[in-house]
Amino acid sequence: MSARSARRTGWNVVGVAVFVVMVFPVFWMISTAFKPTDEVNSQTPTWFSGHPTVQHFADAIHKPFFWDSVKNSVIIVLIAVAISMVLAFLAAVALAKYRFTGRKLFIVLMIGIQMLPGAGLIIPLYVVLARYHQVDTLTGVIVVYISAVLPFSVWTLRGFILGIPKELEEAAMVDGSTRLGAFARILLPLVAPGLVATSVFAFITSWNEYIFARILLNDQSKQTVTVWLSYFLGTSRNTDWGALMAASTLTAIPVVVFFLLVQRRIAFGLTAGAVKG
Amino acid sequence: MTHPDGMAVAAEAPRPRRRRLTRAAIGRGTVPYLLILPVVGVLGALLAYPIYRLVILSLQKYTLFELIRHKGVWVGLDNFSSILHDQVFWHTVLRTVIFTVANVGLTIAGGLALALLLVRVSGWVRILLTSGLVLVWAMPQVVAVQVWYWMTNYQNGVVNYVLTQLHIGDFFQHDWYASTFSQLSLVTLLIVWGALPFVAITLYAALSQVPRELVEAAEIDGARPRRVFLDVTLPILTPVLLILTSLSILWDFGVFTQAYLLIGPSHITPGNYLMSIYLFQEGFQKADYGKGSAISIVMLVIVAALSFFYVRKMVRVGEVE
Numbered sequence: 001m002s003a004r005s006a007r008r009t010g011w012n013v014v015g016v017a018v019f020v021v022m023v024f025p026v027f028w029m030i031s032t033a034f035k036p037t038d039e040v041n042s043q044t045p046t047w048f049s050g051h052p053t054v055q056h057f058a059d060a061i062h063k064p065f066f067w068d069s070v071k072n073s074v075i076i077v078l079i080a081v082a083i084s085m086v087l088a089f090l091a092a093v094a095l096a097k098y099r100f101t102g103r104k105l106f107i108v109l110m111i112g113i114q115m116l117p118g119a120g121l122i123i124p125l126y127v128v129l130a131r132y133h134q135v136d137t138l139t140g141v142i143v144v145y146i147s148a149v150l151p152f153s154v155w156t157l158r159g160f161i162l163g164i165p166k167e168l169e170e171a172a173m174v175d176g177s178t179r180l181g182a183f184a185r186i187l188l189p190l191v192a193p194g195l196v197a198t199s200v201f202a203f204i205t206s207w208n209e210y211i212f213a214r215i216l217l218n219d220q221s222k223q224t225v226t227v228w229l230s231y232f233l234g235t236s237r238n239t240d241w242g243a244l245m246a247a248s249t250l251t252a253i254p255v256v257v258f259f260l261l262v263q264r265r266i267a268f269g270l271t272a273g274a275v276k277g
Numbered sequence: 278m279t280h281p282d283g284m285a286v287a288a289e290a291p292r293p294r295r296r297r298l299t300r301a302a303i304g305r306g307t308v309p310y311l312l313i314l315p316v317v318g319v320l321g322a323l324l325a326y327p328i329y330r331l332v333i334l335s336l337q338k339y340t341l342f343e344l345i346r347h348k349g350v351w352v353g354l355d356n357f358s359s360i361l362h363d364q365v366f367w368h369t370v371l372r373t374v375i376f377t378v379a380n381v382g383l384t385i386a387g388g389l390a391l392a393l394l395l396v397r398v399s400g401w402v403r404i405l406l407t408s409g410l411v412l413v414w415a416m417p418q419v420v421a422v423q424v425w426y427w428m429t430n431y432q433n434g435v436v437n438y439v440l441t442q443l444h445i446g447d448f449f450q451h452d453w454y455a456s457t458f459s460q461l462s463l464v465t466l467l468i469v470w471g472a473l474p475f476v477a478i479t480l481y482a483a484l485s486q487v488p489r490e491l492v493e494a495a496e497i498d499g500a501r502p503r504r505v506f507l508d509v510t511l512p513i514l515t516p517v518l519l520i521l522t523s524l525s526i527l528w529d530f531g532v533f534t535q536a537y538l539l540i541g542p543s544h545i546t547p548g549n550y551l552m553s554i555y556l557f558q559e560g561f562q563k564a565d566y567g568k569g570s571a572i573s574i575v576m577l578v579i580v581a582a583l584s585f586f587y588v589r590k591m592v593r594v595g596e597v598e
Contacts, residue, residue, distance in 0.1 A: 008397070008398075008399060011394065011397040011398045011402075012398050012399055012402045014394060014398075015394055015395075015398040015402040015403070015405070015406050016402060016405070016406075018391065018394065018406060019402075019405055019406045019409045022406075022409050022410065022413050022470070022473070022474075023409040023412060023413065025413075025416075025421070025424045025425065025428060025470070026412055026413065026416060026424075028424065028427075028428060028435060029420075029423075029424045029427075032427065040433075041433055042433065043433055043438075044438065045433070045435050045438055086315075087315040087316050087319060088316065090312040090313070090315060090316070091312055091313045091315070091316040093312055094308075094309040094310075094312035094313045095313075097309075098308065098309035098312075100309040100310065102310075103309075104592065106313060106317075107592050108588060108592050109320070111587075111588050111591045111592060112581075112584065112588050113320065113324060115527050115580065115581075115584040115587065115588065116577065116580065117527070117530070117531025117533075117553060117576065117577075117580055118531070118533070119531060119533045119552075119553035119556055119557060119573075119576075120531065120553075120556070120573045120576050120577045120580070121324075121327060121328075121331075121573070122556075122557065122560075122561060122573075123331065123334065123556075123560050123561060123566050123569045123570050123573055124327035124328065124330045124331040124334060124570065124573070125323070125327050126561070126566075127330060127334060127339070127344065127566055128326065128327050128330055130344060131347055143319075143323060144323065146319060146323075147319055147320055147323035147324055150316055150319060150320060151320070154316060204415075207417070208417040208418060208419070210418065210419055210533075210534045210538075211533055211534060211557075215561060226417065226419040229419050229420065229423065230419055230422075230538055232423070233423075233426075239430075241427050241430075244423055244427065245423070245424070245427060247423075248420045248423045248424060251417060251419070251420050252415075252416055252417055252420045255415055255416075255417050256412065256415040256416070259411070259414070259415035260411065260412075260415065263411055263414070263415070
């Protein structure tokens with residue numbers, strides 16, 4: 001017994017060590033963001049500052065185009081997510097509730113498209129959107145994001161709809177309501193949590209997106225947060241690390257909060273069913 | 278509603294007429310197509326059409342001049358032959374393959390080790406470690422790049438300080454961005470760090486599905502832990518491992534953001550190109566859209582071939598349900 005508990009203690013030590021190493025970059029970001037500049041630039045780092053300051057956050061949000069980029073990101077993400085959820089939900093109902101010719105092909109496309117590397121499509125999308133004068137407009141990025149999150153959303157929502165017991169819906173129909181009525185009164189409320197989780201995940205994907213925002217939006221006042229953050233370092237020799245880490249923290253906060261809310265529901269979407277083989 | 282099959286059913290059983298008619302008609306009729314139509318329309322306009330344009334562009338001379346005129350000049354397979362005769366292309370392919378193998382190998386091995394660790398630790402350590410992993414998982418890529426860059430900068434990066442303090446060597450003002458190998462190693466660490474949570478947590482979930490009795494039976498029969506792992510646990514994990522491996526291969530082969538931003542746009546040279554960066558620099562930055570399209574096609578074909586296993590497996594899952 002004692003050998004066993006000694007081994008358990010050993011594994012616990014390893015576990016805590018791994019935790020420290022994995023979380024360190026996140027800790028270091030936050031720690032730096034609150035440190036006075038002289039401590040940030042010191043050759044011997046301090047782990048926790050004795051004199052925390054919010055000066056870097058004030059500097060970061062007063063940098064040019066910070067609020068523009070936040071506004072752009074919010075507009076782009078909200079519109080893209082709202083539209084794609086409606087479209088994805090309809091298609092997910094079709095996949096979950098109906099057998100139809102071409103269903104398999106549709107599934108293949110939904111899964112296959114998710115595998116395409118975004119970089120492979122930047123040139124044709126840029127050329128096509130330039131043709132229709134949608135470069136340097138938020139609309140161009142919105143439509144690209146819609147198409148980027150659709151396949152994933154269809155696939156995930158389909159799983160949530162399948163999770164609803166068929167009997168519930170059938171019971172409602174026996175009670176004399178139409179299919180549409182059963183859908184609105186039974187299916188929709190039950191699938192709402194899944195719909196929320198999927199939209200949050202689509203929100204995170206779009207908020208974090210970099211390459212399309214980078215190539216489609218040149219005008220600084222039209223950039224998204226990720227592009228703004230990527231230009232933060234600029235060309236100056238004396239980097240304001242404190243402000244950079246404060247800006248990074250601010251960019252990460254909405255994503256982390258939302259991610260923690262939905263991670264359990266979505267995490268296994270990509271590998272769902274694989275365990276059962 | 279006027280589907281012939283629906284009518285036939287209705288004629289046979291007149292009483293529940295309305296319901297059977299509707300259901301039969303819906304089941305075989307146009308409703309599912311109407312439901313998927315918007316998605317098909319959007320993806321057709323923003324994926325199918327651009328991919329068609331991609332093929333056309335790859336056969337044309339298409340630069341800024343042609344972009345403004347909206348009309349390319351037909352050059353046949355010239356773009357393809359120019360990249361296939363370019364040393365940079367072949368070096369980039371080789372570099373990307375090595376990079377992908379290293380990243381995927383480390384991600385899967387590290388993720389498996391972490392998952393096995395999660396099984397062995399006490400409850401509170403498991404909760405602590407899982408929370409840490411989820412926090413790392415949630416970090417946006419662009420943010421992670423900035424943090425990595427700050428930690429590894431040569432002037433006052435904390436990594437140099439810690440390595441020196443631990444007597445691993447003298448890393449005072451060591452420049453991690455001085456060589457291609459060092460640059461790509463940092464990118465690898467960044468990517469593996471970001472990918473470990475997903476892999477570890479998925480594998481841990483799969484591990485918890487390994488029947489306890491099976492392991493105990495093997496132990497009673499006198500099997501050593503290593504044999505139990507290889508003969509009982511691993512075979513059950515294999516399907517998940519295969520899926521995670523193919524997903525990782527696809528993601529790492531096409532990686533752009535972390536590599537491009539961590540190495541830094543001004544330090545990107547043909548000597549440290551990865552596939553996506555090669556395409557971005559040669560096609561987009563130099564506004565040689567024809568050549569860029571040819572590179573894209575080569576890349577998409579490679580990725581399509583690599584993703585075959587994953588797509589087939591997932592489609593089977595979708596069909597069963």
